[in-house]
Amino acid sequence: MSDSEKAKIILNGKDYECPVIVGTEGERGIDVSKLRSDTGYVTLDEGFGNTAACESSITYINGEKGYLRYRGIPIEDLAENSTFIETAYLIIYGELPTRKQMSNFSQKVLRNANLHEGMMQFFDGGFPFSAHPMAILSALLNSVGCYYPHMVTNQREQDLEHFDDAAALLLSKVRTIAAMAYRMKNGLPMIYPKRDLGYSQNFLHMMFTEPYHEYYPHDDITKALDLILLLHADHEQNCSTSTVRTVASSGANLFASVSAGVCALWGPLHGGANMRVLQMLEQIHKSGDDGSKYVEMAKRGETRLMGFGHRLYKTYDPRAVILRKAAERVLKIIKLKDPLLDIAQRLEEKARSDSYFVDRNLYPNVDFYSGIILKAIGMPIDMFTVMFAIGRMPGWIAHWHEVASNPKGKITRPRQIYQGEPERKYVKMRFREGEIPSDYEADEHKSFGDGSSENASAKA
Numbered sequence: 394m395s396d397s398e399k400a401k402i403i404l405n406g407k408d409y410e411c412p413v414i415v416g417t418e419g420e421r422g423i424d425v426s427k428l429r430s431d432t433g434y435v436t437l438d439e440g441f442g443n444t445a446a447c448e449s450s451i452t453y454i455n456g457e458k459g460y461l462r463y464r465g466i467p468i469e470d471l472a473e474n475s476t477f478i479e480t481a482y483l484i485i486y487g488e489l490p491t492r493k494q495m496s497n498f499s500q501k502v503l504r505n506a507n508l509h510e511g512m513m514q515f516f517d518g519g520f521p522f523s524a525h526p527m528a529i530l531s532a533l534l535n536s537v538g539c540y541y542p543h544m545v546t547n548q549r550e551q552d553l554e555h556f557d558d559a560a561a562l563l564l565s566k567v568r569t570i571a572a573m574a575y576r577m578k579n580g581l582p583m584i585y586p587k588r589d590l591g592y593s594q595n596f597l598h599m600m601f602t603e604p605y606h607e608y609y610p611h612d613d614i615t616k617a618l619d620l621i622l623l624l625h626a627d628h629e630q631n632c633s634t635s636t637v638r639t640v641a642s643s644g645a646n647l648f649a650s651v652s653a654g655v656c657a658l659w660g661p662l663h664g665g666a667n668m669r670v671l672q673m674l675e676q677i678h679k680s681g682d683d684g685s686k687y688v689e690m691a692k693r694g695e696t697r698l699m700g701f702g703h704r705l706y707k708t709y710d711p712r713a714v715i716l717r718k719a720a721e722r723v724l725k726i727i728k729l730k731d732p733l734l735d736i737a738q739r740l741e742e743k744a745r746s747d748s749y750f751v752d753r754n755l756y757p758n759v760d761f762y763s764g765i766i767l768k769a770i771g772m773p774i775d776m777f778t779v780m781f782a783i784g785r786m787p788g789w790i791a792h793w794h795e796v797a798s799n800p801k802g803k804i805t806r807p808r809q810i811y812q813g814e815p816e817r818k819y820v821k822m823r824f825r826e827g828e829i830p831s832d833y834e835a836d837e838h839k840s841f842g843d844g845s846s847e848n849a850s851a852k853a
């Protein structure tokens with residue numbers, strides 16, 4: 394908090410002072426938490442574009458400059474030098490691990506790769522083949538907690554006591570559940586994880602190995618997948634993370650909270666955008682458009698250029714810069730000429746020179762190029778958002794912990810400005826339906842001849 398700086402709000406000629414909170418990177422926020430009790434007024438900020446919901450020490454974003462840092466370390470540095478699992482440790486525990494910490498953490502993640510055999514029933518008729526893997530993922534992340542009742546007590550101290558185990562377990566099982574959901578949906582036999590494979594390699598093994606054919610991914614393919622997961626690992630108070638924090642604020646356990654996060658991520662304006670980007674590129678390709686018609690449609694408001702725009706970034710999303718290069722590299726390695734990459738690059742060029750996009754600061758976001766890499770890896774399109782969920786798991790876990798371990802934490806409960814009907818009377822059904830003239834004064838307890846009262850018949 395800044396001692397000297399104060400914000401003044403003048404209401405009906407009277408001054409009210411609010412403290413100013415200063416973040417470690419100099420961001421400033423006006424603390425209005427006492428405004429309502431002091432003045433009777435609340436603040437209104439739909440979509441929270443201007444509201445800091447909490448103080449957090451996990452991720453820093455400067456959307457104007459295009460900075461993204463996990464625990465202070467720039468994303469470019471981590472993308473170049475770290476792995477998803479090491480970055481997950483950094484995000485969850487706040488520091489890069491020592492060699493020993495890293496080995497213990499990786500072992501813990503590895504040991505938790507299998508699902509309880511009881512859970513296999515879910516994949517044996519528990520869901521229709523048509524079920525979306527995000528629905529399966531959300532349901533099973535919550536269900537997996539049922540097999541570890543000591544970790545899901547909804548008692549803060551007890552859930553926190555088992556946090557290290559629960560965190561490693563979720564990081565590991567989210568990947569197994571995802572792979573098994575894919576295999577179930579495609580009528581493929583389940584492939585179990587292996588003890589000698591790294592995180593991303595194990596995932597690719599569970600996805601693509603067959604009982605009669607072991608799948609060995611090219612090292613660069615494994616690295617590209619690991620990079621995608623690392624780049625998605627946290628992004629401060631986005632829609633799904635805010636959902637996780639909201640659920641956690643009620644005292645709910647980690648499993649329930651991340652399961653809610655998956656649901657929030659699913660939508661096309663958030664994690665679901667990566668699926669929509671590829672569908673958009675395929676549609677443009679099939680129609681023979683070079684992207685110009687689609688850009689014009691987006692400008693007319695008939696559609697959105699998926700993978701473009703961001704609430705925070707008013708310049709390039711730094712993750713998109715890294716992924717654009719990675720997409721070019723992966724396609725070169727597997728010697729694939731994907732016309733969708735050309736279309737994506739052309740779309741980007743068109744949008745970057747068009748005043749509609751320039752004036753609104755609409756740049757490619759993380760979802761614009763990730764789908765091209767995922768497609769090249771062989772990932773089916775309905776698994777794209779699932780990949781985002783696996784990547785975002787460390788962030789959700791860290792944010793749950795930040796909420797659960799805050800002794801001063803409050804349940805999330807925003808206010809609203811009510812704009813509905815003023816107080817009015819309940820109108821009984823027979824008056825609403827015009828069966829009885831509106832001027833007829835009904836006896837409150839009059840029955841309908843069949844012995845039932847009006848309310849009883851309405852209930853039936």
Ligand code: CMC
Pocket residue numbers: 440628631661662663664666691692696697698699700701702703704705753755758759760
């Ligand atoms: N294509 C065309 N116009 C757009 C786009 C787009 N992708 N995004 C925003 N605009 C326009 C919008 O129509 C509005 O124009 P006007 O001022 O004339 O009404 C202006 O830009 C501001 O848009 P907004 O919807 O008020 O901005 P927002 O901050 O509420 O929305 C967003 C951010 C990401 C939801 C939005 O840019 C969008 O829908 N993008 C496409 C979906 C997408 O790629 N989502 C992934 C986000 S990154 C990964 C993640 O965090 O999940």
